[in-house]
Amino acid sequence: xxxxxxxxxxxxxxxxxxxxxxxxxxxxxxxxxxxxxxxxxxxxxxxxxxxxxxxxxxxxxxxxxxxxxxxxxxxxxxxxxxxxxxxxxxxxxxxxxxxxxxxxxxxxxxxxxxxxxxxxxxxxxxxxxxxxxxxxxxxxxxxxxxxxxxxxxxxxxxxxxxxxxxxxxxxxxxxxxxxxxxxxxxxxxxxxxxxxxxxxxxxxxxxxxxxxxxxxxxxxxxxxxxxxxxxxxxxxxxxxxxxxxxxxxxxxxxxxxxxxxxxxxxxxxx
Numbered sequence: 160x161x162x163x164x165x166x167x168x169x170x171x172x173x174x175x176x177x178x179x180x181x182x183x184x185x186x187x188x189x190x191x192x193x194x195x196x197x198x199x200x201x202x203x204x205x206x207x208x209x210x211x212x213x214x215x216x217x218x219x220x221x222x223x224x225x226x227x228x229x230x231x232x233x234x235x236x237x238x239x240x241x242x243x244x245x246x247x248x249x250x251x252x253x254x255x256x257x258x259x260x261x262x263x264x265x266x267x268x269x270x271x272x273x274x275x276x277x278x279x280x281x282x283x284x285x286x287x288x289x290x291x292x293x294x295x296x297x298x299x300x301x302x303x304x305x306x307x308x309x310x311x312x313x314x315x316x317x318x319x320x321x322x323x324x325x326x327x328x329x330x331x332x333x334x335x336x337x338x339x340x341x342x343x344x345x346x347x348x349x350x351x352x353x354x355x356x357x358x359x360x361x362x363x364x365x366x367x368x369x370x371x372x373x374x375x376x377x378x379x380x381x382x383x384x385x386x387x388x389x390x391x392x393x394x395x396x397x398x399x400x401x402x403x404x405x406x407x408x409x410x411x412x413x414x415x416x417x418x419x420x421x422x423x424x425x426x427x428x429x
Contacts, residue, residue, distance in 0.1 A: 179261050180252030183268065184245050187306060190233055191241050202237045206302050207427045209234060214304035215276055216423070217283035218416040221409045225402075228276040229269075234304040244306045251313040258320070258331050259374060263387050267316060267370045268309045270394040271363040275308020277401045278362030284408045287415060300419065301356075308359040311345065312367030318342050319371045326378050370394050 174181050190212075195201050199208045210216055213230030220227040235241040256264045283300040290298040321333035342364070349357030370390045377386010409416065423429075 177253040177256040179265060180248060180256050183252065183306075184248055187233055187235070187241065187245060187248075191235060191238075194234075200237075202239070204236055207429050209236065209302050209304055210427070210429050214302050215279065216302045216420075217280045217300040218420040218423070220276075221280060221406065222413065222416055222420065228273055228280070228402075231276055231304040232272040232306050232309055235306070236304065240305060244310055247310045247314070248306060251310060251317060254331055254333070255313045255317055258329070258333075259316070259371070260387070263370075263374060263390065264313075266391045266394065267312060267367055270370065270391075270398055271312020271315075271366040272306065272309035273398045274366035274401070275311070275356075275359035275361075275363035276303075277398060277405060278365075279303055279308075279356050279358040281401070281405055281408075282358040284405060284412065287412050287419075291415065300416075303356040303359060305356070305359070307356070308363030310363070311342075311360045312363035312370075314338070314342055314345070315364035315367035316371035316374075319368045320375060323375055326375070328378075366394060366397070369397070 194204070194208070194212055199205075199212075204212075210219070212234045213227055214234050215227045215231035235244065252264075252268075255267075259267065286298040287300065289295070317333055318335075318338040321335040321338045325332070345360065346357070346364075349355045349360050370393075373390035373393060374386050377383050377389065380386075
């Protein structure tokens, strides 16, 4: 019988191919360890702790601290929340970083996270308008945080690319059925379970899908630099334009949100 060589199995993960993803994971994990060492509950951080560490609370974010649109991407509500997001970031990010290129991947990660925060804030704005009509306490703004928007952006990007014809020089093949199923399950869970900020998931997914499509067109037209620049410019423009629109709506709600923010501060002492 002929002899066959055993299949080659890599004994070491090739981290140098996705070191930016590893860096994102390291930053999130390091911040979480720092938070726990400072006294934050490892399984269920309080709202005060979440706000102290940069979580997003729409009245505070849009009236005083817009940097929370970004900082909220690096706070997680407990160990399980962190582990789920970091596992998904590893699975999606290690592929997307190699496929899209490191710098475009960086831009997509940040812009998807920002769009997730912005859509979450937009929903809080709309809920507040409804609150003025119905006085339903469920419509009050909520505190949110996590890397889910950015991670869903990466997943959305890979899903879009998996549905399009393979590029001539595409480095990695994508499993269309698996990606579609994973994204569908995530959205289904977000729509059916309480306590999940599905707006952030959808916002990140849409931004990731959009930027992936621009990147793909650039590659298909053999104009990768144009696709790279156009994708980033349009992504930034969309985030800025949406933020500006939200701020116009906030001007109408400013007296109400100042009252809500003052009550929140009095209740939580922050």
